[in-house]
Amino acid sequence: MRIGDLAARAGVSVRSVRYYEEQGLLTSVRSPSGQRHYTDHEVDRVAFIQRLYTAGLSSRTIAELLPCVDAPSLENADAAMQRMAQERDRLSAHIDELIRTRDSLDRLMAVSAEHRTRLRPGSGGLEQGDALDMLCHREAVEGAQPDQVPAQ
Numbered sequence: 001m002r003i004g005d006l007a008a009r010a011g012v013s014v015r016s017v018r019y020y021e022e023q024g025l026l027t028s029v030r031s032p033s034g035q036r037h038y039t040d041h042e043v044d045r046v047a048f049i050q051r052l053y054t055a056g057l058s059s060r061t062i063a064e065l066l067p068c069v070d071a072p073s074l075e076n077a078d079a080a081m082q083r084m085a086q087e088r089d090r091l092s093a094h095i096d097e098l099i100r101t102r103d104s105l106d107r108l109m110a111v112s113a114e115h116r117t118r119l120r121p122g123s124g125g126l127e128q129g130d131a132l133d134m135l136c137h138r139e140a141v142e143g144a145q146p147d148q149v150p151a152q
Contacts, residue, residue: 002038006042020049023059049062064083067079
């Protein structure tokens with residue numbers, strides 16, 4: 001089948017199929033005129049590649065996992081499991097960092113909410129520079145409670 005047929009059957013763009021081939025994830029046979037031709041098996045392979053991308057894996061990691069599919073063996077299966085575990089650990093570390101970043105933003109929002117209440121009429125107001133002073137002092141930001149952040 002030609003590239004457009006593969007893309008349609010697999011539910012991806014022609015550009016995606018070309019990209020998978022450029023990355024070494026997919027192979028084709030070229031006709032004398034240079035057109036790519038694929039087998040029915042490639043439809044399933046593209047679906048598998050899509051699942052791996054959906055799981056957050058890079059094309060480099062996917063290329064490392066494909067031997068498990070191409071040449072099933074206990075050794076390849078173990079290598080694939082180890083590689084997926086490494087990716088899971090990487091994602092977990094990234095999630096932890098995102099949580100720390102979100103918590104820091106929540107603390108800044110709590111301090112900003114306090115600043116906002118001091119801007120209301122009758123609250124005594126703020127002097128020029130008070131807002132920056134309030135947001136820049138680490139103790140105020142770190143001591144702020146995220147649950148003090150007003151709902152948006």
